Amino acid sequence: MPTIVLRHVSKRFGPQELPGAGRVAAPTARLFDTNRAHNAGRPRTAQEPPDRSLALDDLSLTIRNGETLSVLGPSGCGKTTLLKVIAGLLKPDSGEITYDGVPIQAIPIAERGIGMVFQTYALYPHMEARENIGFYDIVRHQPEKIPERIRHIVEVMGIEVTHLLSRKPPTLSGGEQQRVAVARCLAREPKLFLFDEPLSNLDAKLRVDTRMQLNRLLRHYQITSVYVTHDQTEAIALAHRIAIMRAGKIEQIGTAHALYEAPVNAFVAQFFGTPPMNLFLGHIFGNAWEGRGFQVSSIRPGLHQGQAVWLGIRPESIELGDHGIPARVEFTELILPQQIQLVYVTLSGQRCTIRAPLSTRAEPGDLLHLRFPPEYLYFFDRDSGARIG
Ligand SMILES: Nc1ncnc2c1ncn2[C@@H]1O[C@H](COP(=O)(O)OP(=O)(O)OP(=O)(O)O)[C@@H](O)[C@H]1O
Ligand SMILES: [Mg+2]
Known part of the structure; x- marks a missing residue:
């Protein structure tokens, strides 16, 4: 390899070729x-x-x-x-x-x-699945000679069943076609x-x-x-x-x-992770970050006074308690397999997402108090987006 x-x-x-412009x-x-x-x-x-x-x-x-x-x-x-x-x-x-x-x-x-598999499967529609995978002749004439590799691939992809192998792509479901397409590529080593x-x-x-x-x-x-x-x-x-x-x-x-x-910039921080990191624009004053309508104190030292920065915090890092930054619940989404809920709140006019246990009471209109633990905060330069803390 x-x-x-x-x-x-x-x-x-x-420019004339730019459909996505x-x-x-x-x-x-x-x-x-x-x-x-x-x-x-x-x-x-x-x-x-x-x-x-x-x-x-x-x-x-x-x-x-x-x-x-x-x-x-x-x-x-x-x-x-x-x-x-x-x-x-x-x-x-x-x-x-x-x-x-x-x-x-x-x-x-x-x-x-090079093997390529795209969203559209590009199988040969007139050939049976086994022909598409490329071992039709062997299967027909010398079934005992199917190479071990192909046997293995076909088995793992769940297409060993003859009723799949003998069918043509238009009669296979999207998922079946996809598996045949992958098997075809793998079979060609x-x-x-x-x-x-x-x-x-x-x-x-x-x-x-x-x-x-x-x-x-x-x-x-x-x-x-x-x-x-x-x-x-x-x-x-x-x-x-x-x-x-x-x-x-x-x-x-x-x-x-x-x-x-450790995202290197605000773009990666927001792009990677579901739901995305919450970001708020503000400035550094003393050992505090001050944004619109709320501030966070005791932040890490080393940030420039007056510097305009995005403060970032992941939804799971926000703590709820009796005191803290007041935020009004907009709506919630239950994520039952993980036994959690996503609570969407408005914080000084900005949307913020919190990942909370199912037991947290959060009805639309409720007032919650949020704490942003300093150890979970990220800081990004406003202009370049680069991570600075
Ligand atoms: N053949 C082409 N002619 C002109 N512009 C093109 C051509 N192919 C791609 N582009 C442009 O190049 C850019 C990158 O396209 P590309 O298809 O690589 O994006 P992508 O990341 O695969 O997007 P998607 O997630 O939507 O598939 C886009 O702005 C697109 O419009
Ligand atoms: Mg693409």
């Missing part, structure tokens, strides 16, 4: 919506994508031998373009891509050994597996089942893979490392744990 290295890769699409990345919108009043008339900052025609912007990345790297990012940030560039289907304007040190262009397509939201058409239960099957196979065969998804749970379950992309760049790459605990 190869190690794939991308160095300073850029790809620009011409003008799209606003959802988390960016969310970040600034939360505190809209503070941002009226604010000049453009590094928080906003500077150039929408750059699908990949000086992007460098190493995909390690045998690892599954997941790529998460808002719609239009360049994920599919990244996969196409890695596969050699799209030539970057600048930068280079190497497989084990060899430039991709120097390797004939047939020898690259890819050196590199590229997935572009392969499970997004499946229902919740099938997604979980197929994700587990896929996980088993990727681990077993240690296939280097890049897995693009919008589903954070899927990324966490499948990937060794996760890359968070935005506007053609990788903002941060690391384990799910590292991204969650």
Whole structure:
């Protein structure tokens, strides 16, 4: 399995080819919506994508031998373009891509050994599933000779049952087609597996089942893979490392744990984690942070006096008690499998999410008192979004 290295890769699409121009990345919108009043008339900052025609912007990345790297990012940030560039289907304007040190262009397509599975399955509709997987002749003429690898893949993917194998794609459900498509790719012994939201058409239960099957196979065969998804749970379950992309760049790459605990900027902090981190704009005064209508004291030292910063706190870090910052309950959402509820409150006119036990009394209109423990606070520079504390 190869190690794939991308160095300073850029790809620009011409303005006439820009169907996505003008799209606003959802988390960016969310970040600034939360505190809209503070941002009226604010000049453009590094928080906003500077150039929408750059699908990949000086992007460098190493995909390690045998690892599954997941790529998460808002719609239009360049994920599919990244996969196409890695596969050699799209030539970057600048930068280079190497497989084990060899430039991709120097390797004939047939020898690259890349398997790709996309949201649309691209099976051959007129062929039975077993023909699609590519061992039809063996099954028909010498069933005892089915290679062990194919036997194993087909079994793990749950398509060993003959009634599936002998059917043609139009008669298979979306989930069945998806599993056949994955099996087809794996059967060809890819050196590199590229997935572009392969499970997004499946229902919740099938997604979980197929994700587990896929996980088993990727681990077993240690296939280097890049897995693009919008589903954070899927990324966490499948990937060794996760890359968070935005506007053609990788903002941060690391384990799910590292991204969650130590986001490098406000974008990653809000993008990674469900529900997202709460952010409030304010200033540093003495050892306190002062925002609109409330303040938090005893914050960590080292922040500049008067500096404009976003204060961040995750929903599960907010404590409720008899005293604290008053906030009015808007509505609640029960998350029964986790035995918790999400309580949405209004705090000085801004929405804030709290993760609370089911036993917490929180009816719409109730007044709660919130405490922001200093040890769980994050601080981000207002203009650059960079984490500063
Ligand atoms: N063939 C193309 N011609 C012109 N622009 C393109 C082309 N392909 C992609 N783009 C633009 O490049 C940017 C990145 O597109 P890409 O498809 O890589 O995004 P994505 O992250 O995969 O989005 P999604 O999550 O919606 O699939 C978008 O602004 C898109 O409109
Ligand atoms: Mg895409």
